[in-house]
Amino acid sequence: MIHGRVRTLPPRIDIVREGETPHIMRLMLSGWAYRYKQLPDGRRQIVGFFLPGDICDLHLSILESMDHSLASITQIELAEVENDMFEAVIATSPTLKSAFWWDNLITIATLREWALNLGQRTALERIAHLLCELYTRLEKIGAAANQQMEFPLTQMDLGETCGVSTVHVNRVLKELRLDNLICLEGRLLSFPAMDRLKDLAAFDPRYLHLGSRGR
Amino acid sequence: MIHGRVRTLPPRIDIVREGETPHIMRLMLSGWAYRYKQLPDGRRQIVGFFLPGDICDLHLSILESMDHSLASITQIELAEVENDMFEAVIATSPTLKSAFWWDNLITIATLREWALNLGQRTALERIAHLLCELYTRLEKIGAAANQQMEFPLTQMDLGETCGVSTVHVNRVLKELRLDNLICLEGRLLSFPAMDRLKDLAAFDPRYLHLGSRGR
DNA sequence: CGAGAAGTTGAAGCGTGTCAAATGCAGTGG
DNA sequence: CCACTGCATTTGACACGCTTCAACTTCTCG
Numbered sequence: 001m002i003h004g005r006v007r008t009l010p011p012r013i014d015i016v017r018e019g020e021t022p023h024i025m026r027l028m029l030s031g032w033a034y035r036y037k038q039l040p041d042g043r044r045q046i047v048g049f050f051l052p053g054d055i056c057d058l059h060l061s062i063l064e065s066m067d068h069s070l071a072s073i074t075q076i077e078l079a080e081v082e083n084d085m086f087e088a089v090i091a092t093s094p095t096l097k098s099a100f101w102w103d104n105l106i107t108i109a110t111l112r113e114w115a116l117n118l119g120q121r122t123a124l125e126r127i128a129h130l131l132c133e134l135y136t137r138l139e140k141i142g143a144a145a146n147q148q149m150e151f152p153l154t155q156m157d158l159g160e161t162c163g164v165s166t167v168h169v170n171r172v173l174k175e176l177r178l179d180n181l182i183c184l185e186g187r188l189l190s191f192p193a194m195d196r197l198k199d200l201a202a203f204d205p206r207y208l209h210l211g212s213r214g215r
Numbered sequence: 216m217i218h219g220r221v222r223t224l225p226p227r228i229d230i231v232r233e234g235e236t237p238h239i240m241r242l243m244l245s246g247w248a249y250r251y252k253q254l255p256d257g258r259r260q261i262v263g264f265f266l267p268g269d270i271c272d273l274h275l276s277i278l279e280s281m282d283h284s285l286a287s288i289t290q291i292e293l294a295e296v297e298n299d300m301f302e303a304v305i306a307t308s309p310t311l312k313s314a315f316w317w318d319n320l321i322t323i324a325t326l327r328e329w330a331l332n333l334g335q336r337t338a339l340e341r342i343a344h345l346l347c348e349l350y351t352r353l354e355k356i357g358a359a360a361n362q363q364m365e366f367p368l369t370q371m372d373l374g375e376t377c378g379v380s381t382v383h384v385n386r387v388l389k390e391l392r393l394d395n396l397i398c399l400e401g402r403l404l405s406f407p408a409m410d411r412l413k414d415l416a417a418f419d420p421r422y423l424h425l426g427s428r429g430r
Numbered sequence: 431c432g433a434g435a436a437g438t439t440g441a442a443g444c445g446t447g448t449c450a451a452a453t454g455c456a457g458t459g460g
Numbered sequence: 461c462c463a464c465t466g467c468a469t470t471t472g473a474c475a476c477g478c479t480t481c482a483a484c485t486t487c488t489c490g
Contacts, residue, residue, distance in 0.1 A: 037327060039417050043335040047327045067324055067422045104319050109282055111326035112252060112262040118333035119378030120258040123478070154436065163334030165479050170438060186487095202254050207282045338446070369468065380447050385470060 004081035011152075015070040015078075016057075022066055025086045026056035031076030032152050036160065037068045046161040047111070049134065053141050055103050074152045106209055113207045118163050121201070126162040127172050128201035131182065135191065136205050151189035219296035226367075230285040230293075231272075237281055240301045241271035246291030247367050251375065252283045261376040262326070264349065268356050270318050289367045321424055328422045333378050336416070341377040342387050343416035346397065350406065351420050366404035 006029065009015065015033065016022065033050040047068065050056055056070060056078075081089075090097045113133075117126050134151075138144035153161075155169045164172070176182045181197045183190045191197055221244065224230065230248065231237065248265040262283065265271055271285060271293075296304075305312045328348075332341050349366075353359035368376075370384045379387070391397045396412045398405045406412055 035327075037331045039331070039335055041417075045331040045334040047330045063320060063324070063424050064426060065421070067424075068327060104323070105278060108319070108323055108326065109278070111323065111330065112250075112283060115262045115326060115329050115333060116252045116254070116260040118330060119260040119376075120254055156436080161334075166436090167438085167480080168478055171478090174438085202256075206280070209278050209282075211279060370470095371468080381468090382448080382470085383446055386446090389470080 004079045004085070007078045007080060009072050009076050009078065011072055011074050011076075013072055015072060016066060017069045018066050020066050021064065022057050023083055025058065025081045025083060027079040027081070028052050028054045028056065029077035029079055032073040033070060033076055034073060034157070034161075035068055035070055044160045045163065046157065047114070048107070049161075051134075051137055051141065052143060055100070058100055058103055058107075073157070102209075109207045109209060123162065123164045123168055124172050124175060125201050126164065127158060127169065128176065128181070128197055129203055130158070130161060131189070131191075132194075132198055132201050132203040132205075133208070135194075136203075136208060136210075140208075140210055147191040147194050149189050151184070151187055219294050219300070222293045222295060224287050224291050224293065226287055226289050226291075228287055230287060231281060232284045233281050235281050236279065237272050238298055240273065240296045240298060241285075242294040242296070243267050243269045243271065244292035244294055247288040248285060248291055249288060249372070249376075250283055250285055259375045260378065261372065262329070263322070264376075266349075266352055266356065267358060270315070273315055273318055273322075288372070317424075324422045324424060338377065338379045338383055339387050339390060340416050341379065342373060342384065343391065343396070343412055344418055345373070345376060346404070346406075347409075347413050347416050347418040347420075348423070350409075351423060351425075355423075355425055362406040362409050364404050366399070366402055 004027075011031075015026075018038070028050045030052050033056070034046050035048040035050070035056075036044055036046045038044050050070075090100065110133075117129050121129060135144055135147070135149050138149050143149070155173065156166050158164070158173075159166045159169045162169070173182070173184070176197075177184070179196075180192050181200065183192055197203075219242075226246075230241075233253070243265045245267050248271070249261050250263040250265070250271075251259050251261045253259050265285075305315065325348075332344050336344060350359055350362070350364050353364050358364070370388065371381050373379070373388075374381045374384045377384070388397070388399070391412075392399070394411075395407050396415065398407055412418075
């Protein structure tokens with residue numbers, strides 16, 4: 001286990017901004033956060049979500065400066081480890097080292113799936129696919145079960161993830177609701193017909209490579 | 216330097232298919248290739264290009280099976296290294312090891328930019344951005360100069376990369392041509408006004424992290 | 431209770447997809 | 461050398477998914 005300072009941050013604030021020079025490694029202990037990129041005119045694209053157990057900035061320190069930003073969604077707890085200490089730890093533990101390779105490879109595989117999502121699927125399929133991915137990941141870490149999960153994302157978040165306007169996200173969610181594929185009560189999201197949803201989204205969880213994984 | 220078998224492959228064939236189990240590491244020596252993913256109904260998304268000097272499947276061996284495919288565009292030469300041998304080599308060379316970390320991080324950074332591209336830019340901006348990226352990468356390895364490059368991609372390739380129909384790619388290229396932003400003569404692509412093109416695409420090469428890099 | 435944020439809805443317009451047909455281009459065989 | 465074939469490119473007409481704008485409603489929380 002890696003030790004380091006633990007920080008608690010409020011919801012909806014930037015954790016790191018584009019252009020800063022990273023010097024620590026962060027591990028999500030609780031809550032939801034995301035990574036985003038921005039165009040000069042303000043258009044925003046979310047390029048990844050962090051759930052408990054995820055690593056935020058693995059070895060990003062080798063790069064000179066951040067080409068993206070990190071922000072919290074809910075209140076979050078982060079473990080922060082200085083790079084020097086981090087280097088020292090992985091040097092002594094081959095298990096940890098390969099765990100970090102894993103993390104990197106899964107990040108890449110997920111980004112490839114997101115490219116497929118953004119480039120080829122319709123708005124309906126994209127959102128359905130994202131919901132499948134999030135549920136699957138949460139279930140894996142024991143934070144969701146029985147086709148139910150806490151859902152802290154706004155429709156604007158969904159839009160910025162799926163490259164769709166907020167208004168259209170709303171219409172898509174309505175359609176999913178009318179088809180009885182999702183059910184949203186407050187912040188609790190449930191899937192009355194997960195099979196049909198996965199089918200609609202052409203969701204194949206293999207890209208998440210859930211088989212094994214180190215810690 | 217890593218030694219291994221060198222293979223020459225003809226243009227337009229699959230190198231590895233989804234589902235196969237990877238057991239070698241491939242390095243591009245010459246030519247162009249790409250990585251793609253596919254939906255069950257056949258929609259295809261290109262998720263990365265390989266140019267000379269690029270690594271195709273870094274440590275993918277840890278994963279059970281490929282979640283995507285590789286295909287050649289031009290005739291290509293590949294250096295192939297068995298995983299065992301590869302492991303042995305990086306174990307002895309910290310320089311190489313960090314070079315591979317680099318490669319991984321740049322792959323990730325590029326995929327994030329692609330997500331931004333697919334999610335937020337218009338078809339015109341997307342294609343302009345892709346052209347800027349390819350030229351920049353080719354220039355880096357000395358395979359392009361003076362705002363000119365060999366361009367082996369078809370309009371269908373461009374479409375499958377940018378999430379745009381082939382017909383619309385054609386219209387976009389026409390617009391770029393009429394605006395005097397690109398000039399295509401046979402397989403030679405040139406940029407009479409690179410500044411304006413980069414501006415149109417909001418192309419900021421920092422994500423490619425060209426600063427340093429090992430080999 | 432009030433105020434700001436998030437969600438909802440309708441109408442109109444635009445970017446892009448689809449379909450279909452024509453043109454250009456390169457390789458092949460007669 | 462030319463006709464033939466198949467693939468890439470080009471163009472027009474039309475359809476549709478999604479965006480934009482604007483107003484309204486519903487939540488959330490101090």
